[in-house]
Amino acid sequence: MQLTLGMEGMGKMDKKIKLSDGDGGADTQRLIRNVFYKYFNDPLYNDMSDSFVFEAGYKRLAYTTDSFVVKPLFFRGGNIGKLAVCGTINDLVTAGAMPLFLSAGFIIEEGFGLEKLHIIAKSMSDVCKQTGVKIVTGDTKVVERGSTDGIFINTSGIGKVLGTYNPHWIKPGDEIIITGGIAEHGTSILLDRYDLGIQTQLKSDCAPLCCIIKGLYESLKHVKLMKDPTRGGVATALNEISTMQGLDIEVNEQMIPVKNEVHAICDILGIDPLYLACEGRMIIVAEKGCAEEVLHQIKALDNCREARIIGRFISGHYNMVYMKTIIGGKRIIPMLEGQMLPRIC
């Protein structure tokens, strides 16, 4: 992948991160000015204050956080910076919220390449520009060589809540939509982590999903729940929903969008794509009878052309997820137990 980027504006900075860059003194201020202000520069982010103050001109706000420790840091389709911004944006979307502001906390290993930090920060800035979300507060720590795996990023986010849905309204017959092909992020991480020598165009689905809030505005009243199937994949997300609602879920295997490359790679590795993470897909629960209308609007959005209705809620005593298989059978899809594929986000 492409790691070069103009080093203009870096002045006399060394090309590796030093411990003193995280001490809060002059070096830290130079690092913040030369890297983070360069990309996150905004009139909002206009002084060296530790806190960002904003007018809360919205009735309800959503608030969330996520830490990102993905390995490798750079993967086909993205890097830890893009992931950190998309992940928190998408968590806000699950709350029916339009993302507004993000925080970004960096923990960087001494000796980490400054050029890589530029690329990561630029990716974060690119997603912000694309979505109108603003990084308004941040923090940088540097830890001794060997104390971390290059860089960890935490983002938190605030959004204004537009949806009024409530998962407790879910009833038997309500339908489940997935907005695109599953397991593309998890499979990409696998390929890049273990250098499997498989030639493929596949890349991570990592993307911000703000478009769903805008695009569904009219139909949000028919939506009862949104959940992004990240760690643990679609299987784990559906199990969580089923347990929370006290209902069974029936999934139709034939309807689940899985790219051929994902199928092939997972077959080789003996991994079930249902348990691999997506980072740019959403599970949407639509009211019985309205799922086609919601699906129609979803399919008009970027990144969501492959959206499908994949299953529905049914009455049941066990809060389980069942799969109607292509060959006509029925199998239980359990919660992920033990270790599947760690550090995918």
Add this chain to the structure above:
Amino acid sequence: MQLTLGMEGMGKMDKKIKLSDGDGGADTQRLIRNVFYKYFNDPLYNDMSDSFVFEAGYKRLAYTTDSFVVKPLFFRGGNIGKLAVCGTINDLVTAGAMPLFLSAGFIIEEGFGLEKLHIIAKSMSDVCKQTGVKIVTGDTKVVERGSTDGIFINTSGIGKVLGTYNPHWIKPGDEIIITGGIAEHGTSILLDRYDLGIQTQLKSDCAPLCCIIKGLYESLKHVKLMKDPTRGGVATALNEISTMQGLDIEVNEQMIPVKNEVHAICDILGIDPLYLACEGRMIIVAEKGCAEEVLHQIKALDNCREARIIGRFISGHYNMVYMKTIIGGKRIIPMLEGQMLPRIC
């Protein structure tokens, strides 16, 4: 220090953190339920949703973030958990805000002792109970053994802004208050990190400073700036203020509260306490002529009995910080350059 804590309610959990505890599956949910819900349990934090939704019934909100990588994790007077909650609370206070909600993101090393995690989470919960602040959203990642130094914590926070001060109103003659003895956190970290064999009662000043917002309510109109002198200490904080305002600062050495133990230990080590972190002190800039009134109210608060007026702003061309020394001289206090004492927060 005391590391024991009842292990009740931990059921069949192993006593070490496993990689699968961070995979987002059943193990992660057990960890969250058995540790984090136990201490952060609140009606607000009532479902497995990734986002917390609240009514924004306040005109202006402040938003901040900080990552904590302190070494050692447990030190005299606190631990990384207490520090993570106090640090973000105090950053909100610097914005004139009453802290309301926190997020907490944990990055934990495989093999980390579960008992230590309980102690850390309990410390966080204790500060929350003491201050009325609520941890409302969180995230847990586990990284392979050797990928991190035990545990890193990121907190972000939201507060309602009560103060209307603006640092750009600062003028020559305005006075500078410090709310207590300096460098007690940094010195404590030094003692515990290097096991210097020095017998002392000294402990970190790590504490939440919400009391300042409540206690100063009437006099907040006379306050032009608050800043917590953490990394880089009082010297760095004053230099930042001086640069930002385009004014010189004159500090009176005799007035700076430094405990005898801090003086003695810093003398032995050849370190200037002006550059060592506080984690429970605040620098407050009060309007010329009103500093005594502000000081009077500050001294009535817990943790602030040793508050003093330590200096004032003066006209100048160099945006520098000068110290009037006890023996009658005058010396420049520069910004921290290079590495002083890393990983103190």
